[in-house]
Amino acid sequence: MEGMIWNTLYHITYKGSPTLQDSVMEVLNEVGGSLSVFDKNSLTSRLNNSDSISADRHLKKVYEESLRINRISKGSFDPTVAPLVDAWGFGLGHTPTADTLAIDSIREFVGIEKTLLRDGYIIKEDYRTRFNFSAIAKGYGCDAIGEMFHRNGTDDFMIEIGGEITLSGKSPSGRDWKIAVDAPVEGKNPGEDTALVISVTDVGVATSGNYRNYREDGATKRAHTISPLTGFPYLSEILSATVIAETCMEADAIATACMASTPEMAKELIDEARVEALLIFPDSVWTTSGFPADKN
Secondary structure, three states: OEEEEOOEEEEEEEOOOOOHHHHHHHHHHHHHHHHOOOOOOOHHHHHHOOOEEEOOHHHHHHHHHHHHHHHHOOOOOOHHHHHHHHHOOOOOOOOOOOOOOOHHHHHOOOOHHHEEEEOOEEEEOOOOOOOOOHHHHHHHHHHHHHHHHHHOOOOOEEEEEOOEEEEEOOOOOOOOEEEEEEOOOOOOOOOOOEEEEEEEOOOEEEEEEOOOOEEEEOOEEEEOOEOOOOOOEOOOOOOEEEEEEOOHHHHHHHHHHHHOOOHHHHHHHHHHHOOEEEEEOOOOEEEOOOOOEOOO
């Protein structure tokens, strides 16, 4: 299966009944109806326009994981950074202006610690706080489809949404899945230039980087990663971060957090989360000891 969802591409390969394609679309639409900021009627969009909302299981799970990653990343991952993303021109059709770049004023209502989950409701201290779960929702969507496959007795699959991947069982070759990690080269399309290949299964894999998504204001290049800690675009020394974790939701969030961190902070986060990771720098590569680079 392949197509467009949440303004990005998805590709799914699985060993099972063709009728499960309808179930895949049901899961994608259900997750999107909860988390997508591109759907003005989604739970997240409605939360952004109110001071609280009753969370469904998708929103609750993603919110709780966001809290955890925010804590262990020391604030480098924060889904309430949306107003800052918009202010710098990376949001839904926004371009930066003198008015929107009142960063200190915006930071007053940015911070997931200014929200809470109580009695099934997500509550905002400040009405202006807004969520954008794009840095974790694609990974969660992959996991949600994988759970549906398992419930239906389908255990061999690869689910990829916008570059985030959930893997299970065996590939059509009868072996673990081989996944190419893109080299962080500007001007290249996904898949054109490969840094290395990994051989994995029963995990989630996510890669984040600044080398494709940035703005140029005259001679200034602005990274699309906005630091929740400073409110400004953060051009990390890390060109890309690839994370392998038990779930794609976790891998997605941690890879994003790495790109808003110094190399030392990123390595501390990777160690704290007990995940495998690859960090690519302009002149070097760093991996955890168990990172599964394919030798064949």
